[in-house]
Amino acid sequence: MEILLSLVIIGGMGLVFGTLLSFAAQRFAVEEDARVETICDLLPGANCGACGFPGCINFAENIVKGNVNVSSCIPGGKAVCDSICEVMGVDSVAAETKLVAEVYCLGSRDVAPDKFEYQGVKDCKAAMAYGGGFKACTYGCLGLGTCAEACPFDALHMGANGLPIVDLERCTGCGICVKACPRHIIRMVNADRIGKYVPCSSRDKGKVVREVCEIGCIGDKACAKACPQDAIYFEDNLAFIDSSKCDDCGKCVEACKRRIIKDVPRLHHA
């Protein structure tokens, strides 16, 4: 009898509250724009923050409100932009060209030594706080992997030589690693560029570079003289190759005594 009574009471309460709740759910329902969820599903979903919003859902809300350009999801690229345009019923905006991260330092430990042993926190920003970092070269990669840690797409890994390697298959061009690197050795480049590049960030004079690194660019302009396309220019003793002019002839590679001019990493390299 007692068991029956408690069942009736609990069951009855459940019924009354259930009815009240279902009524409340209909009466006070929040009108939500269905497009927010649709757009959020289209997005990559990594919550990387490259668009400037904390996560994909916030980005979707702001698209629906019209606060942000539909092409602002960098990792999504053109495909995502087109599908968002479809949902929003606007003409397709041509998304910007796809970018990828490129590391501008080849100064691994064996060619660019440290000036002292660092025992602090394994984080490049922390290492920079003391004397501008433990590497003798003040521009080179510290190799503690802050960039790899920051990458929301698992597209950056620390290689065996202590330098980060970009996984071009995964890199979405969000640019988070560029902001994470305190030495600014990562740049965003056009994904379908061709030709050569100079993986060095040292703006020091040649004499200084020779002291701290075996391969760093010394700015002797030998490559520029060899280039038939006039594609190489210098800023503060550092060579840059204009990929719009470079035709991949390879004359600069032969001219460079430091062997620092390399083929650009490409996804489907011939």
Add this chain to the structure above:
Amino acid sequence: MSERTFVGGIHPGYFKDYTAGKAIASARAPAQVIIPMHQNIGAPCEPVVQVGDEVKMGQKIGEPKGFVSAPIFASVSGKVTKIEPYNHPLGNPVLAVFIENDGLDTPDESMKPGKALEELSPKEIVQISKDAGLVGLGGATFPTHVKLSPPPEVQIDTVIINGAECEPFLTADHRQMLEQAEDVVYGLKAFMKALGATRGIIGIEDNKPDAIESIKKAVEEGKGEYNIEVHTLHTKYPQGAEKMLIKATTGREVPPGALPMAVNVVNQNSGTAVAMAQAIKLGKPLYERVVTVTGPGIKEPANLLVRNGTLVRDLIEQCGGLTDDARKIVLGGPMMGLAQPTLDVPAIKGTSGVLVLTEEFVADLPISACIKCGKCLEVCPMSLMPNFIGSASEKNNIDLAEKYGAMDCFECGCCTYTCPAKRPLVQWIRIAKGEIGARRKK
């Protein structure tokens, strides 16, 4: 009366026996001194000498570029040979004046006794401290004249002399309180007069009974009409941090982000008091200080009176050199000092010690996850939550670190010292502080 102290803190080994019994000796004047032009918190100095100039000992060679700054003086007489950037204890190279020592120690004309303390006005005392380039010699190197110039609406009633010397290994203050007790009291009287303070306190940790004895005697003899007390403090790190010392001696608590002035107190290190006394009595500017050269990696540890700009290499040589198992060199104490990548770094106004550690002191243990034991909360003298701030900073969540009060941390390192998971909490907090500071500047 119960022992005076504060909440939190840790009890590291003292390691003071290396040098506590050794009288202060003058360090050999080096053949060349290299004097950096940035030796204090605040603005750096600009050299006022040129290459080729003959300078005298005690001559001003660096002129401050702002109010929160202090001039820099030649520590030897001789010829300026170079002015160029050189290694600095803080890590980044700083413009330095190289002076070749002629070995004569010709004093500058400005170094002569002035008026006695009784005849000086408060303003004149502040001016003397400014002209002598005095900075806090505990290690933080805050310019003394700034501390002595509170805004007019603030009335300082208490001056506290910090003789806690809570850092393990260091004995520079200890020896000065023993050997120059009169000057400590004299300096305190000068500070009190400059600020119009009615109460002077000298706080000393109870692991230095001989210093307490000698200071008490000096106070009895020298205090005159000044109201000066000697407080025996519980030996605990960081007893010498200004906020902890104020709490322990006066019971007042400095609000977050504020200076001791907010509770009408000014703190000065005992070494600074001695320098103040010498500036008044002898007209001597701050070009040398007591440095404890110590640690298991030093063959003959000593307390040395070191001229500004002497290389650490010279100091270590004079102390018998490094032992074979020496592993790490720290300027300052083991808790808050800075490790150095080279021996070629000059001793400056803030160099309280040269500490050489051996392998057993330099354990590089792996970091593991926080086990939520709460030990860091217990020891944090600022009652912060180092575990949360540290983890937030580790995950690069600077906003959260700021919310948890990262900026109130003064980096004593108790949390890292005590953490059983070997988490570098204070190091992470420092990263967060750096980023918050950079953000606020924008």
